[in-house]
Amino acid sequence: MEEVPLNGRTAVFTLFFLSAQVMVDVKLDRSKPSLAPSHYRDSSSSGAPGPFCIPFWSGPSRGGAPWIRWVCALLFKCRPLSVCIFHQLGFPPPAGNMASDGAAAPLGSIDNPVKFQNQDFDALLQECLKDKKLFADPTFPAEQKSIGMPKDPNPAKEIKWKRPKEISADALFVEDTIGTTDICQGQLGDCWLLAALSALTVHSKLFATVVPSNQSLSDSYAGIFHFRFWQYGEWVEVVVDDRLPVREGRLLFSYSRTRNEFWSALVEKAYAKLVGSYGSLKGGNISEGMEDFTGGIAYSLPVTSRTPPVLWRILTAALSRGSLLSCFIQAKSYSEVGKVTADGLVKGHAYAITDTDKVARGSEEVLLLKLRNPWGFVEFCGSWSDKCKEWEDTEQSEKQRLKLKLEEDGEFWISPGDFSTMFNVVELCSVSPDSLEDGDASTSQSTWTISEHKGSWLPGSSAGGSRKYNKSFWKNPQFELVLREQDQEDDDEEEEEDDNDGDEDKVDKGDEVLKEKNKGGTQKQKAKHCTVLVELLQKNRRQNDKINFLYIAFHVYKVTPEVQGACLDRSFFMKNRPVGRSGSYRAQRGVWRKLRLDPGHYVIIGSTYQPNQPGEFFIRIFSKTRNTLGVQDFTCSSDYIPVMAAPVLPEDQTKVEKTFDEKAGPDDRLNAQEIMKLINSVFDKSCHLPLETCRQIIFGEDTEGRSTLSREQAEAVLADLRALQSIFVQFDEDSSGSISPFELSLALEAAGMKCDSKVVQLLSERFVGGEPHLSFRGFVSCISRLRKLFALFESETSPEVKDRGINSWLLQFLVL
Template sequence: MANSKFQLGSFENPVKFKDQDYSSLKDASMKSGCLFCDPTFPAEQKSIGMPEDPKPENAVAWLRPKEICNNAVFVEDTIGTTDICQGQLGNCWLLAALSCLTMHPQLFVKVVPSEQSLTEAYAGIFHFRFWQYGEWVEVVVDDRLPVRSGRLLFSYSRSKNEFWSALVEKAYAKLMGFYSSLKGGNISEGMEDFTGGIASSKPVSAFKPPVLWRQLTAALSRGTLLSCFIQAKTWRDIGMVTPEGLVKGHAYAITDTDQVQKDSVEVLLVKLRNPWGFVEYKGPWSDKSEDWDKVDKAEIKRLELKKQEDGEFWIAVEAFSSLFNVVELCSVNPDSLDDNSSDNSSSWSLSTYAGSWVPGCSAGGSRKHRRSFWTNPQYQLSLTAADVEGDAAAANDADDAAAGASDDNDDNDEEEENADGAPLSPAAEKQKEKSQKCTVLIELLQKDRRRKGTVTFICIAYHIYKFQNRVGCLNETFFTSRKPVSRSGKYEAVRGVYKRLNLEPGNYVLVPSTYKPNVPGDFFLRIYAKTGNTLEHEEFTCSTDFLRVVMSNPPLPEDQMRVNNWFDKEDVSDDRLDAAAFMGLVNSVLEKDYHLPLETCRQLVLGEETGGRARLDRTQALKLVTSLRNLQSTFFHHDEDSSGTMSPFELTAALKESGLKCESEVVKVLWERFGSGKLHLPFHGFVSCVTRLRGLSELFESATPELKQHGINTWLLRLLAL
């Protein structure tokens, strides 16, 4: 009840994962005298998420800490970076982030509540908290851990009797679905989920070694979590140990920086930790390097140099710069991500939104797909209060241009433009540099891509456009006639894309998208702006009212001749064609690859007024043949890849050209009805869609006012489901 005043999902009142309440479950276990056994994450192979090894000697047992070690404790003395060692799971990204977290007690206790113990009030139950897309989530686990040959299978501590890190790992695995869901990832994922902060990355090559060292030192002093890695050029290089003792494609925690004197020369050092708990750097200033022989013993003691294989080591910043490629940072305070900011007292407003990319509705793909890009979700940003001079933002703008000029998969010509789409003149560009700008931080995260046992990140990005006046959804014409003023960068198959932007005051629309259209997914968008800005964050539903236009194309003379010849050839007594005969007529007119099956022809015949005979006279047959010829031309026009099929977005445009314009939800139901849930609709499916829509719209026109009161789109959605 004490949490009732806090919003659900806040740290004080976290969401209960699987609806499990830690306090009530622990009380029940204490009263019963039975240790807690978690039914939602059972001590079975399926929780690991990998096939069981058939060899008896490799069998996995699930044991509680006191069954593994007689003097088992939750925490041995104090929390430290060496408490975490990687087991037989490729989750170095997660454990490196956890190592960074141990250096920040105020952040650590958010994830690992401090009252837990393996001795006092012990009931075999533990709880941990993780940030998930704008909410804190509490995860309950029992303490049965997977063991093979008497050793923990996954994460463990160098202190063999300490178990907090193994239990955190188990809780995170439960949150993601399986232990196997933790294989492979970016360190930023773990850092954000442990802090709720914003993560970003910096290329090491962009800074001279002394500048890089100063930035790392400043970031650590601001409480920023830091990590780094060496990029692996191919999958074969991942896990390869270099001659210097460093592992490619492997996450390292940056735990400290310092400086020492050697022969009156100042040496700048960076302290790293390998989550494996072993395999250390072998170069200058490593644990056993002779360089330490020329350093004052008091300095060595101050640095707490340990000449043992614990995964932790020092490295000179020059060597660090030449050997590592990327540094990742994460801070709960947006100001701490600004290397040039000396004022951390400024405040920020935060706006968040959870959205979805729905195939055929709001998964329009990249700008390369011009006809569907506009259907992606759209969000408005209204920036009114500038907080930085244009000259101060010029460096960021230059970085944006350099990063965006050549690395976007869908287009390579995204120059910055004005609101009307015309490139800025040199004079205007110069004036713009002197203008005031607004600082905005935008992060787009794709959700729940680990929870099915595998990692399935899709390529995502966002684009930002400036506009003057807007009413509702911006349409295809707007986006095809303009280029974005900024974007997150190239499309990447990572959980999140982030960028700090300096934009002129004005109105903007932000469009998050996947690289390919019709790729389903959920996302979380968060936008920080300096307080004082009126930050409007609104989704516009891109839909229109249903509109039926009567097509009045006259029949072609050759079609008139073909219809008459077919009727004469069939020699029917009542001068009418049934569905089978009509199919023969239609397929003699249409191109071979677009022939209609009998069922579609029956639908067409039954849609005509035949007096209950389900047979067409010459006039009706000619009208349908003319309509089908027109639909075939429309299909040709919108089948952009000449595949002989349509995508959901091609269907929307083709329906509009055929005189049928309807809401995206109606198109979605149509697709499910006539496309069988697939992403490719053949011509006969398109004909069925048009026939069905026209019939229902005519029925709507003749309906009573009571039936029509909710509008035609509601009418269509109800009847299409029948």
């Protein structure tokens, strides 16, 4: 792709793992008109269809053994993360699926989304039209398993699956225009998703990204639709049929207030397919939906952190920048969730913020916020609500300008003062980090560069837990961040929360709202900083009717020159404190923090609170100046042979001589069974080796194709095993006959084999196999396999193999 000049100075991000970069040119404008009727061909108005495309962002296939999928990703690099240039809030360019230089758009971009479950919408549509049949999706069948909840035993409440025209004779995909009242919550606890969808309808360009135009229940109708969602660095296109769950003649889940419009129900179905089932949508954070509809950054703002007028200005500016806004009232207990207050508001329930405005009332100018309850009913009944007297004293022209509808549709106006008194948290989501700052829409254009990475926490290998577990914390994935030039001058640091809250990390059980720093504190001296925003998301935790979020956080450490470019060990983290962090560990999909750091070298550590908790994650780093992203490969090495060369003990030599004299055949060699007995007669029971391990040891020797060992080889094997036993005991701190898998890399290094994190992770998966501890036989098997692979690589003469390097070689053959 042709390079696009970026504003600002240079900063450099270097990750230890495969990454990609996305350049974001933020050009913000307020876009509030509804979509034109011509975008959807079955609308009541005529017109030529516009371009249409919907992406979903999804992780890799969830089938197969995790470690095999992980290895394949390392071997074949899967596909690079999206490398796209998003202009004007990330909206797709007008010209089809081509990049600006005429090349095909990168896979996973808005214009070339990943096809979820390999379903090609265009091909399936043409096939159905050719065969004159309606599409029936085999990957999300019209069955109870797609509902994802227990079946109701009452026959009268049996769920039937019907297409829109079987539900309503005048069914439309979209009727006239898109609006917030198109979305009403059904019998599913997904207000978080529908509130985000309501907020999306305010921004026509963003909406057209998720809900492609040119879809209809009349023209070229084949019962098939497609939508796009952002999922962890990629846009993914999800295909669904239009069979919807119906109970007693009415849609069971999301529906439109007009009852004959079906786009919102189909979006909900597509998202349910993405996460596994409708049941998987029950309960969630609004930010999840907003991020998946935009690919943007979502964060929480405590309502009480700003005065009502200032809060109104912030929300007005955010809407102008194209942000999605929502809010909720925190429930103090589970029993309070869904409770309607005396003012007509619902606790623990998500509302969309869809507009702000000023109303003239005599000589007074009143600030107002417009909210939407995704239920489609139950509204605020205080000042400026549909039932109040304030509207009676308002000029008719003002009411017409606002298109005021005094009816029970879930939509209402509220003053900033009442809003600040009754609501607790505002959720904001924007494609650009600029929208996360206070201010108005007139702020100058700036450019952000995004670096992204997908990784995993593996038990016993890279799932080291929080700093509380200092023996394993350093095993968590480490990302090196190099900041070279300043970009920002600040005199307050409102984003840096609780960075000095003690040595031990905390867990936020859900009763904490972001604490706002006291603005009245001591004025800091103005200084230049590098602006960085880090977001850590955990992947695929919403599956099979369960939400199983881990407590996650990240920490940022400044690295001294003497250890720059190296994987930091336990001693570094014992001596140094983080200079930035995401805050308390939280059981939610994502955590983020904007940091302003001095130029220098840093390491970012993403972790779960408890060690050995498996999970996949996605991390992205925004820089306010241009950066270049490099992969700092660590080359594996082996000094095993010289390090391990040691004379055989006299007693071992005597045992070998006696065994060979008694057991060896005419060729004076012993087979695997006999070698096993020899080894186990020398070592304690805790270090006994099984037959398969002994075969691996023999395979590692130069036996000229035979599966036996000579006297000299048997003596060398015993000497090696003695040395390995000494190393193993060194790391067996509790004398249990096993070591922690987290110590595997140090034990290998003590044996003369230095391996990078990817190789160590694979070794852990292969030889620990999910067990909490590594046995001596597993350690021996690991060493034997590595020793042979290092030797084979050294003897390899192919230039292509040598160019690929030892790391690629090890990853390829350790799988076998």
